[in-house]
Amino acid sequence: MNNLDQIAEKIREDIISMLVAAGSGHSAGPLGMADVFTALYFSKALNLDPKDPWNPNRDRILLSNGHICPVWYATLARAGYFNHDELLTLRQIGSRLQGHPHYKSLPGIENTAGPLGQGLSQAIGHAMAAKIDKADWRTICLLSDGELQEGQNWEAIMFAGKNNLYKLTAIIDRNNIQIDGFTENIMPLEPLADKFKAFGWSVIEVDGHNITEIVDALNKAKAIFENPTAIIAHTIPGKGVDFIEHDYKWHGSPPNWMEAVEALKELRSLGGKITYD
Amino acid sequence: MIKATREGFGEALVELGELNKNVVVLTADLTESTKVADFAKKYPERFIECGVAEQNMAGIAAGLAAEGKIPFITSYGVFSPGRNWDQIRVSICYSNLPVKIVGCHTGLSVGPDGATHQALEDITLMRVLPNMTVIVPCDANEAWQATVEISKISGPCYLRLTREATPMITDRDQRFEIGKADVLENYGQDVAIIACGPLVHQALVAARELNDEGIKTTVINNHTIKPLDKITLLKAARDCGAVVTVEEHQVNGGMGSAVSELLSQNYPVPMEFIGMSDSFGESGDPDQLLAKYGMSIGKIKEFVRKVISRKVVKHNGS
Numbered sequence: 001m002n003n004l005d006q007i008a009e010k011i012r013e014d015i016i017s018m019l020v021a022a023g024s025g026h027s028a029g030p031l032g033m034a035d036v037f038t039a040l041y042f043s044k045a046l047n048l049d050p051k052d053p054w055n056p057n058r059d060r061i062l063l064s065n066g067h068i069c070p071v072w073y074a075t076l077a078r079a080g081y082f083n084h085d086e087l088l089t090l091r092q093i094g095s096r097l098q099g100h101p102h103y104k105s106l107p108g109i110e111n112t113a114g115p116l117g118q119g120l121s122q123a124i125g126h127a128m129a130a131k132i133d134k135a136d137w138r139t140i141c142l143l144s145d146g147e148l149q150e151g152q153n154w155e156a157i158m159f160a161g162k163n164n165l166y167k168l169t170a171i172i173d174r175n176n177i178q179i180d181g182f183t184e185n186i187m188p189l190e191p192l193a194d195k196f197k198a199f200g201w202s203v204i205e206v207d208g209h210n211i212t213e214i215v216d217a218l219n220k221a222k223a224i225f226e227n228p229t230a231i232i233a234h235t236i237p238g239k240g241v242d243f244i245e246h247d248y249k250w251h252g253s254p255p256n257w258m259e260a261v262e263a264l265k266e267l268r269s270l271g272g273k274i275t276y277d
Numbered sequence: 278m279i280k281a282t283r284e285g286f287g288e289a290l291v292e293l294g295e296l297n298k299n300v301v302v303l304t305a306d307l308t309e310s311t312k313v314a315d316f317a318k319k320y321p322e323r324f325i326e327c328g329v330a331e332q333n334m335a336g337i338a339a340g341l342a343a344e345g346k347i348p349f350i351t352s353y354g355v356f357s358p359g360r361n362w363d364q365i366r367v368s369i370c371y372s373n374l375p376v377k378i379v380g381c382h383t384g385l386s387v388g389p390d391g392a393t394h395q396a397l398e399d400i401t402l403m404r405v406l407p408n409m410t411v412i413v414p415c416d417a418n419e420a421w422q423a424t425v426e427i428s429k430i431s432g433p434c435y436l437r438l439t440r441e442a443t444p445m446i447t448d449r450d451q452r453f454e455i456g457k458a459d460v461l462e463n464y465g466q467d468v469a470i471i472a473c474g475p476l477v478h479q480a481l482v483a484a485r486e487l488n489d490e491g492i493k494t495t496v497i498n499n500h501t502i503k504p505l506d507k508i509t510l511l512k513a514a515r516d517c518g519a520v521v522t523v524e525e526h527q528v529n530g531g532m533g534s535a536v537s538e539l540l541s542q543n544y545p546v547p548m549e550f551i552g553m554s555d556s557f558g559e560s561g562d563p564d565q566l567l568a569k570y571g572m573s574i575g576k577i578k579e580f581v582r583k584v585i586s587r588k589v590v591k592h593n594g595s
Binding site: 102103104110111112113114115117118119120121123124125126127128129130132133151152155156159 | 301322323325327328330332333334335336337338339340341342343344345346348363364367368371372374
């Protein structure tokens with residue numbers, strides 16, 4: 001297990017601690033995206049500086065499916081954007097860690113999101129501003145697969161394709177679940193890659209738990225100058241905690257104290273590979 | 278001279294484009310009718326055609342504004358803010374980003390296009406949103422001034438415009454201040470007529486005719502519905518003791534409602550409301566529609582008389 005994988009595990013532990021302290025929130029999505037967030041903020045693929053979070057030349061990272069924000073908060077805190085102790089204030093009154101992210105509420109929070117389907121349009125606005133200003137920075141937008149059922153996304157995908165926004169990258173968390181069940185039962189998204197291609201995007205598919213693969217894809221996207229890139233990250237919802245993995249019932253629920261103890265035990269023992277007391 | 282408020286907006290935009298390089302204009306397939314064609318021609322690099330996609334347009338504007346741009350998003354009021362209210366609420370207002378939402382072809386006077394295209398709910402939709410400023414210019418000159426002024430404020434703004442050419446009331450040299458209502462006419466203090474949009478003209482004509490008939494009114498152009506000019510409106514209520522509001526919009530939740538919220542909390546007086554009475558419009562000639570749905574000069578005069586009859590009669594102890 002390399003350094004980045006260890007960071008991702010620490011982020012998963014933070015997520016469990018935050019959710020159990022908050023008593024509400026989403027478990028599956030944040031755990032499933034810990035590796036992708038680690039790749040974004042801890043590799044050298046993007047130009048980011050936690051000590052200068054609003055530097056005009058930074059790459060922009062926006063989150064569209066706001067409900068997975070515990071992973072965003074935990075990653076930002078681990079990366080040094082704000083004090084790690086503040087994580088346990090998630091969803092409490094007066095906290096900067098709102099239940100769904102609020103633009104600029106914390107260093108690094110680039111957008112407001114909650115009602116699904118809005119983030120990609122916002123990201124396009126950033127990318128268009130960069131285009132107008134002939135700036136070099138890139139815009140990354142994280143989306144869920146289920147939220148692609150919102151029509152606004154397809155307005156945005158069409159727009160980005162037409163305008164060849166090659167400095168825009170969308171990362172889709174393809175975890176196959178949504179609140180009511182499996183995406184392909186609720187409202188099928190496949191063939192997802194072909195849909196993006198038909199709208200004028202390049203598509204890269206990755207194992208969303210292989211950080212090296214994710215970093216490679218981010219770098220590959222930089223070398224594509226014809227059109228925007230969609231990275232479809234195949235993930236396991238709830239990744240890292242056995243009883244949460246793959247079960248859509250964990251989309252919108254937090255673990256209770258007993259479950260949290262179990263989850264942390266599993267994460268800290270690397271799935272039982274090392275002994276833990 | 279007559280001219281549509283959207284014309285004043287389009288002319289101001291071209292000048293703004295020169296003055297402020299951060300001004301960006303977006304439209305959803307309505308370049309000509311929202312009067313942004315001249316801007317598009319002069320500053321193609323700052324003009325964004327979104328196609329028929331108002332939700333995406335609002336989101337793109339939020340992103341542009343976060344990067345320091347001043348985006349004006351243009352469409353018909355029924356589509357923007359009608360179609361994209363959630364995007365305006367979440368992506369724009371909650372983030373308090375300086376996106377200027379320009380709703381054209383509002384009100385009943387869109388005429389022949391019929392009820393689907395007559396925005397009569399937009400003031401309500403926009404004024405309930407925190408951080409939002411709401412402005413309804415009464416003529417093309419005021420629309421010109423309002424366009425320039427809203428580009429200077431740091432938060433989101435809704436500018437309500439109309440299709441039809443309507444009489445000029447103000448001039449461009451006149452002082453226009455966001456949040457400062459203008460007393461346009463002061464015949465006396467029997468009733469305060471508080472109006473917004475091109476119907477201010479009808480209010481002025483009604484006031485003149487009433488004056489000839491011995492009823493003395495004060496006419497206020499209440500162009501800023503949010504934030505309301507509390508000082509001017511409360512003074513008018515105190516001075517006159519009765520109010521008639523006039524707007525080309527649903528009475529439910531519109532400008533008159535905003536005024537009544539203010540007065541009922543601070544200085545309640547009898548009020549009557551000129552506007553759409555909880556119904557949809559229909560196709561027709563604009564003047565005929567305004568007459569049929571109760572927004573004519575005659576109706577304003579009738580409501581002024583009605584509200585006078587409701588003023589509290591002071592008894593002298595007998």
